[in-house]
Structure formats: structure tokens, C-alpha cells
Amino acid sequence: MANSGVLPVDAVEVMRTGCAMCPFPTRSSITSKGAGWNGIALESFSDIPGVAIPDHEHPTHFINLLTRGEIKAQWTTEGRSHSAANSPGTIYLLPAGSRDRLTWSGPTTRIVVVMAPGFLSRSLENTAHLDELELTTHWNLRDRHIQSLMLAMHADLEDGSPAGPLYGESLGLTLGLYLIRRYSARKGDSPQFHGGMPKARLNRVLDFINQNFTQELRLWELAQLAGMSPHYFCELFKMSTGLTAYQYLLQCRIDRAKQYLRNPAFSVGETGVAVGFADQSHFAKVFRRMVGVTPTKYRG
Missing domain, CATH: 1.10.10.60 (Homeodomain-like)
Structure with a gap:
């Protein structure tokens, strides 16, 4: 299996008193654990009651999508307290390393995606040398592109990931690239692609897929086989074949x-x-x- 250089992420967790734990008092109804994704995880939590979540730190980038429930949320971060009405479509975008405490009233259903530190920077050719790209914090965000990508990742897990980890990882990469373009403190340059993937590299990848299509192929694995970043690989593969790798x-x-x-x-x-x-x-x-x-x- 290819080594992506990104630490594995298996579940939605925060750090509290030095211990990793789920931030919510209910078990997830859908999880990507076992789906084989690399550097990214998704869990869905249904009917979470009103709750007070004590002070904690996010070891990963934390993207929380509210899918059901009309609530009032109060949170404290960086020494300041805030409140807002939340409804379906509300997104919390909380960078790795941020700290907060949070309360809300009433039951909610949420989809949460977490990304390992390093996942974003290693997805792009021109930022792979950076330890991490810094995201900006948002507590009452509405973004239909983030929402649609998270729902598509959730649907892939609901369907049993029929293409193995490749589709889910590709959606996660697309989400990560969108976050870089829209919500990163340091914007990644938009590369220009011309002419598709070099023929020798393309044939190497196609031969590998044709010989191993019954296996669970990984996006990072294919990108490393082609000798390029996952983003560059996805763009050039589709330009050359008219299809995504999935x-x-x-x-x-x-x-x-x-x-x-x-x-x-x-x-x-x-x-x-x-x-x-x-x-x-x-x-x-x-x-x-x-x-x-x-x-x-x-x-x-």
C-alpha cells in the first residue's frame, strides 16, 4: 500500500485533559472507519441531545455540518463568547490546534469530517513542502459546496462504498482543495494543466488498474505510481481519459x-x-x- 505521508485518521475526536475522545454523547450512526480513507474521516451523529461540551482542542481540521435541528448555540474560543441560531446547513469550520467549548439546546443531527494535519498541504504540488496550510475559523458558515461534498461522502458510505476507498478519498481531496482555495490563510496557486498525463505515466497507471481492479485501490497509491500529487494526478488522469480514476x-x-x-x-x-x-x-x-x-x- 502506498504511503501518503499523512498520519491516519480513523474517527471524529477532540483532545480533552490529554485524552482523545468523541465530542458528542451519542454513538455515530455512519462512520468511515474501515472504509480505508487516508488522512480523512467522516462520522454521522443522529439525534444528539442538547449538550454542553467542555473545553477541548481539535487535533484535526474539524468540519461540522448540521443536517437536522433548529437550535441556539453558544461557544467560547480565544477568550471570547459568542452565540447564534443554527439550522440545517450551518457549518462549523474549526482548524487543527483551535480550542473551544460549546453548548446548544435541543436535538440535532450532524455530519462531521475531520482531516489530519498535513492532508491539505500534501494534496497540492506547490504546497507539499509545507507542514500544514492554516484554515480560517468559521462558526456560523453556510457554503453549499462544502455541504454537497460532505453529503456525497456520506452517501458513498451509506451505499457501502461500492468502488472501495477511491471515490471517498477523491471526494475528500476535492473538499480539501476547496477549503484551500476558499478558507486558507495561505492560498494555493491554481495550476494550469496542458496536454494531459505523459503517456508512459498514464500507461503505468492504467496497467496497474487493469491488473488490480478487483482490489481496493487508493488515490494516494495511484498518484504515487504516476509520480505526482493527488490533485495533479486527478486533473491529468481525467484530461487524458475523459474519466475520473474512480x-x-x-x-x-x-x-x-x-x-x-x-x-x-x-x-x-x-x-x-x-x-x-x-x-x-x-x-x-x-x-x-x-x-x-x-x-x-x-x-x-
Whole structure:
């Protein structure tokens, strides 16, 4: 497995009295733990009661999206207290290293994404030498781009991550790049891409995917194989193939599945597992979306 140079992040945690712990009093209903994401994690918390969260520090970048509940929140950070009405769509963007305490009234449902220090800077070619990019703090933010990306990551986990970690990591990278462009104290320059990926590097990556499409491929792994940052890799791969790496991986799986379905020795369920899907329902859902018919109808 490729080494991204980013410390692993498995769960949504804050530091309190020297211990890492979940900031909320309820268990997560959806988690990326086990999804294989690198340097980023997501958890969804349903029906969190009104709560007072004592003073704590964020060891990671903390992006909190309120998806349900109308509440009044009060928070104290950097020695100053604030309050605001929160409703679905409210986002807290809290950089790694920040400290606060927080209370709110009434039940809420939240999606939280955390990013390891170093995840942002190592995503871009021109900032990879930096230890970390500093984000600006926002407690009552509304940003439909952040919201849509977090909901897409959540949906991928709900669906069982049918493409393995590649799609979720790609969404996390896109979210990270957006945060750099919009909310970083030091803006990353927008690189200009011309001509696509060099042919030798592209063929190296395509051969690797074609030989390993049944495995859980990683974005950092493919980027390192091409010898470039994840952002640069994603841009040049799509420019060269017309597909994202995630789309190309799914296409490889579906093309091989078609071959297996023409062989009566393979059942639909066996076919899905053979080409890399976790189970038959995930396979059938993706196959129908890409081919237009169910695997059973395709088999005829």
C-alpha cells in the first residue's frame, strides 16, 4: 500500500485533559472507519441531545455540518463568547490546534469530517513542502459546496462504498482543495494543466488498474505510481481519459462482469464478488446505473 505521508485518521475526536475522545454523547450512526480513507474521516451523529461540551482542542481540521435541528448555540474560543441560531446547513469550520467549548439546546443531527494535519498541504504540488496550510475559523458558515461534498461522502458510505476507498478519498481531496482555495490563510496557486498525463505515466497507471481492479485501490497509491500529487494526478488522469480514476475503475469492473455474465457457470452474486464488489446489491445497483439494465436482464 502506498504511503501518503499523512498520519491516519480513523474517527471524529477532540483532545480533552490529554485524552482523545468523541465530542458528542451519542454513538455515530455512519462512520468511515474501515472504509480505508487516508488522512480523512467522516462520522454521522443522529439525534444528539442538547449538550454542553467542555473545553477541548481539535487535533484535526474539524468540519461540522448540521443536517437536522433548529437550535441556539453558544461557544467560547480565544477568550471570547459568542452565540447564534443554527439550522440545517450551518457549518462549523474549526482548524487543527483551535480550542473551544460549546453548548446548544435541543436535538440535532450532524455530519462531521475531520482531516489530519498535513492532508491539505500534501494534496497540492506547490504546497507539499509545507507542514500544514492554516484554515480560517468559521462558526456560523453556510457554503453549499462544502455541504454537497460532505453529503456525497456520506452517501458513498451509506451505499457501502461500492468502488472501495477511491471515490471517498477523491471526494475528500476535492473538499480539501476547496477549503484551500476558499478558507486558507495561505492560498494555493491554481495550476494550469496542458496536454494531459505523459503517456508512459498514464500507461503505468492504467496497467496497474487493469491488473488490480478487483482490489481496493487508493488515490494516494495511484498518484504515487504516476509520480505526482493527488490533485495533479486527478486533473491529468481525467484530461487524458475523459474519466475520473474512480469511474475508470468501475468501468473495468463492469466490463469484466459482462464477460462473466455471459458464462452460465457464474451466478449474479458470484460475478459481483469476482469483480470486486462487496455484495450483490451494490453490484446490481452500479451495473444498472452504468449499463441501463440489471445484471439478470443483461444475462437474458
